[in-house]
Amino acid sequence: MPETTLASHAIHRLEILGEDGDVDKALMPELSDERIVRMYEMMVLARSFDERAVTLQREGRLGTYPPILGQEAAQVGSASALLPCDWVVPSFREMGVHITLGYPIHRLFQYWGGDERGQRGPESLNILPICVAVGTQIPHGVGIAMAARYRRDPAVVCTYFGDGATSKGDFHEGLNMAGVFKLPAVFICQNNQWAISVPLKQQTAAATIAQKGVAYGIDGIQVDGNDIFAVYRATSDALAKARSGGGPTLIECLTYRIADHTTADDAGRYRTPDEVATWRRKDPLLRLERFMAGRGLWDDDVGRRVREEAVAEIDRAVLAMESAPQPEAEEMFTNTGATLSRRQIRQMEVI
């Protein structure tokens, strides 16, 4: 009996916007100047939020915080492709997604300041709470997609996670189930190459995260995660495919965590300054500015104005966060269940 090849798989990588600001015109998604400016503003706002969050933590005004620096394109680009009916299932390092979707910024500060009230998003946004238990949110995206399809709703579910999550069982169980049921789901891996001190090579022996989709019968693609147009295009295509019944997609945004894992971490203990410097040169924001300058959409004045507006918005959010009254102890109880036991009521009365 001969040995035969049953299948062979190719993994594609998508890049549109180069480091010099040039784009591949054939691949460039259709985006009006207005939308490009809007995406730029969101990236600046996300970065301003991030810078402020780190500062506030250093000043003792915020708790432990996981920076998104360097990952703004992967977050703003993917979130910009979503429709209002879509659902988002985040991990804990996608504040750029929240900001793009219009999640109240003071609530993001509130959550990272140690107050669960920040996790309650507005009713208009279909976004689950930030999830710090790595990868455990992935099956929730699967269930939401099953529910949306059962209800004949047009929603697609975007589930976010990092490279570390792909080593967890819930990644396997979730993507496998999504593949079996051909669900309207998009799985977006923010591959920032470091899970605290564990580099990608020690996280997986696979050459890409995207190829992991092959085993689940799911299309997988790697995109340059610091290229907002590549991220936007891959996400738009995956959403359109999912919405028309074509099933799930795994998108690997290859990016880099420029900052520490959290404000409690010191990345200098496990990686070299040279490596970080290399990735600083691939800054997704600089790249978009270069493109916009070439199109006449950006100059120093535009940059300064956008930055000032972002900082002013962050100022307002910090003020709103810090002027919110202390949460009441009763809230611990009333949110544990719809009804309280006799014992819980007694505990609430004496606490």
Next chain:
Amino acid sequence: MAVMNMVQAINSALALEMALDDRVLLLGEDVGRDGGVFRVSEGLLERFGAERVIDTPLSESAIVGAAIGMAAYGLRPVAEIQFMGFTYAAMDQLFTHAARLRSRSRGRFTSPLVVRTPYGGGIKAPELHEESSEAIFCHMPGIKVVVPSGPYCAKGLLTAAIRDPDPVLFLEPTRLYRLIKEEVPESDYLVPMGKARVARQGGSVTVVSWGSMLDTVLKAVEGRDAEVIDLLTLSPFDVETVLASVARTGRVVIVHEAVLSCGLGAEIAATIAEEGILHLRAPIIRVAAPDVTMPMPRLEGRYLPDAARIGRAVDQLLEY
């Protein structure tokens, strides 16, 4: 009224709730085409279709995780984990998410789901197919734990669990699935959660038990002046009914199939000590499994509390 065993009663509850409420759907391993390995969901795939009776891959964590997603979307999923020993693979989802989604989102999202799972020994099954680890789940705020002891309460409690706005772990005593037959209404009805049942009245000793142990307890106390309380809901348990009985009898035996240490019996005993110690005429006795790994069938007869052990404990107390 019809005479039903527990399998039929649970099936009836599922079918009625699915017919009444299109938010209710089932998911799990073998729940559809096979009707569940104990045939609890038999006929439901044919009646409600594959969109509502979902045969999943072998993925306990994703079964519960997907149920959480469905519940957050507004559905009322009933997930089946094939045996209680396999809920351990889904504990992360139950504890990290189902139990605290309401709290973490400050009420924006809830997880009104039910996880049904057969539990308990005495069925000569392989390893991990006879676990009784209810106390672990009772320790986690945000999850209710319910255990019927017969067909009537199984149907009413499951109906209440499905209609509950928060997650419920519903334990089905495997050994009793077809052992007990009772009159059960064919229409829907509720047995309220959080309320214990006096299964037998008596005045000299209170025996608190639940689920798989209840029929053994009832046999053990025959001929003795014992009151038997069937807790039905383990978390939160009905403190009032237990204390009211203890106030009359002054003597307490707590019987559970699970291992002794840190079992639910410890919580019940501590509650009686805190709130009812002045009624006690004798020490509280717990009859439970020893603190060892649940053995395979050759030794399970030595491991599970039996009527003789329970009877001895009752007699010991009656000497005070």
